[in-house]
Each structure stands twice: as structure tokens, then as C-alpha cells.
Amino acid sequence: MQRRGLVIGNWKMNGTLLFTQELACAVRDGVLERIGQQRLSCDLVLCPPFTGLSVARHALSEAPVGLGGQNMSDAVSGPYTGEISGAMLRDVGCSHVLLGHSERRTLFGEENAGIARKMAAAFQEGLQPVICLGETLQERTAERTLEVIRTQWMALVPAILAAAEPHPPWILAYEPVWAIGTGRHATPDQIQEVHGFIRQQLSDHLGATVASRVQILYGGSVTPANAAAIFAQQDVDGGLIGGASLAAATFLAIADAYPKHVSIEE
Ligand code: PGA
Numbered sequence: 616m617q618r619r620g621l622v623i624g625n626w627k628m629n630g631t632l633l634f635t636q637e638l639a640c641a642v643r644d645g646v647l648e649r650i651g652q653q654r655l656s657c658d659l660v661l662c663p664p665f666t667g668l669s670v671a672r673h674a675l676s677e678a679p680v681g682l683g684g685q686n687m688s689d690a691v692s693g694p695y696t697g698e699i700s701g702a703m704l705r706d707v708g709c710s711h712v713l714l715g716h717s718e719r720r721t722l723f724g725e726e727n728a729g730i731a732r733k734m735a736a737a738f739q740e741g742l743q744p745v746i747c748l749g750e751t752l753q754e755r756t757a758e759r760t761l762e763v764i765r766t767q768w769m770a771l772v773p774a775i776l777a778a779a780e781p782h783p784p785w786i787l788a789y790e791p792v793w794a795i796g797t798g799r800h801a802t803p804d805q806i807q808e809v810h811g812f813i814r815q816q817l818s819d820h821l822g823a824t825v826a827s828r829v830q831i832l833y834g835g836s837v838t839p840a841n842a843a844a845i846f847a848q849q850d851v852d853g854g855l856i857g858g859a860s861l862a863a864a865t866f867l868a869i870a871d872a873y874p875k876h877v878s879i880e881e
Pocket of ligand 1: 625790794795796797798834835836837855856857858859
């Protein structure tokens with residue numbers, strides 16, 4: 616079988632409406648050009664801030680580029696000042712939602728149980744959740760990386776098992792906290808070790824077929840210079856790109872680094 620490659624741009628808290636319009640149009644033009652030349656080797660999703668979703672949706676309308684929220688509430692509606700629901704993300708045209716990004720975990724106190732509830736809510740709304748997992752530098756130095764990843768993963772399993780079928784595909788993103796926005800990416804070997812471990816966890820808990828289908832992205836200081844070596848790893852199915860997604864040329868150059876015609880043995 617073949618897992619499609621996927622490169623997601625996480626714009627974080629950046630961008631006026633004008634910036635959003637210009638960047639989304641530039642990505643659209645680059646995607647349409649590559650499709651015309653039959654050289655687009657992966658899918659693309661943009662995650663602008665909530666205020667830019669509508670403008671981005673409009674700018675992307677002619678191109679097969681997905682749209683995602685950077686976070687969502689686990690509640691459906693009601694008195695939750697400042698929150699955005701999955702239904703609202705669907706309404707504005709989102710197909711995906713990032714959940715459990717390390718900035719949400721460390722700066723806003725999000726925990727594994729709440730992230731699992733958000734995942735269940737995303738399934739209910741027909742959104743594809745992209746759940747971020749990753750260790751801090753302190754945890755890596757203490758050789759606790761795999762234990763931390765396992766704990767974060769295990770918190771999701773009940774939500775996945777309880778989700779009514781059919782539900783949208785879900786995606787995992789390994790993002791070592793020490794590599795995010797630091798210019799210091801994990802080495803391809805470090806990345807493959809964790810991605811292989813995650814794939815094994817998927818297989819142990821959900822079976823080999825599910826494990827072979829789930830896309831596992833890497834995020835943390837991915838650039839056009841390092842993307843090819845990272846994407847060449849067996850269990851890497853694309854990237855979650857922060858800083859380098861804020862310019863169309865670098866974002867598209869990262870997508871161009873995704874290998875063509877990758878076939879995965881089932
Ligand atoms: P970065 O961010 O590419 O700027 O390191 C990645 C992310 O936080 O998703």
C-alpha cells in the first residue's frame with residue numbers, strides 16, 4: 616500500500632488578512648503549477664490563525680489544498696468565551712485540526728486527557744485531527760523520550776477505539792519540543808527511531824493494517840535544506856512546518872523535497 620505524503624503549514628499567531636491572502640494565493644499558484652507539471656508528490660494543508668481561515672479558504676478555492684485550525688474546543692457550543700468549536704471549523708471550510716501542539720501543552724496547560732477529548736470531538740465533526748507528540752530536552756537528556764511518547768500516545772487510544780466508524784483518518788506528528796522554532800532539528804536517525812516506535816505502538820494497540828495506514832509527520836525546524844533527508848526515513852510521511860511555512864517559496868520547496876512514488880509494504 617501507499618501512504619500519501621502530507622506537508623502542513625502551521626502559521627501559529629502570525630498574519631494579517633492581507634498577509635494571509637497573499638501567502639495563500641502564492642501557495643495556490645505554486646500548487647497549481649506543480650499539478651500542471653505532474654510534480655506534486657504530497658498533499659498540502661495550511662493552518663492560518665482562526666481570523667484568516669475564511670480568507671485562506673477563498674484564496675485556495677481552486678486548488679486542492681486543505682485547511683486546518685490550530686486548535687479547537689472539545690465542547691460543541693455554549694458559554695466558552697474565546698473558544699472555537701469543531702463545527703465552526705467545518706463551517707469555515709476546514710478539513711483538519713491541529714491538537715496538542717507543544718505550545719498548547721506548555722503555554723496553555725493542555726494535558727493528555729483533554730487532548731483525547733478534543734480528538735473525539737474532531738471525529739464527531741468529521742475533522743481530521745493531527746495530534747502532536749514530543750519530548751522536552753530534559754526528557755530526552757534523561758533518556759525518557761520513548762516513555763513520554765508512549766504516555767502521550769496511550770492517552771489517545773480510548774478515544775480512537777470508542778470513535779464510531781466511519782470516522783475521518785487521523786494523523787500523528789512527532790515534534791520534539793527542543794526542535795520547535797530553535798533551528799535545531801532532530802537528526803534523521805533520531806526521527807526514525809521515534810517514528811518507528813510510534814508505528815510499533817500503533818501496531819500493538821490497533822493492529823498492523825491500521826499501523827501501516829496512519830501518517831506520521833515530523834515537525835521541528837524543518838527547512839528546504841534538511842527536508843529531503845528527514846522525508847527519506849521509512850516511517851516519516853511528511854512534515855508539520857512552522858517558521859518555514861510563512862513564505863510560499865520555502866514551504867513549497869519543502870513539499871518538493873517529498874520523495875516521489877514511495878510505496879510501503881503492508
Ligand atoms: P518550526 O515549528 O518549524 O518553526 O520549528 C514547527 C511547529 O511548531 O509545528
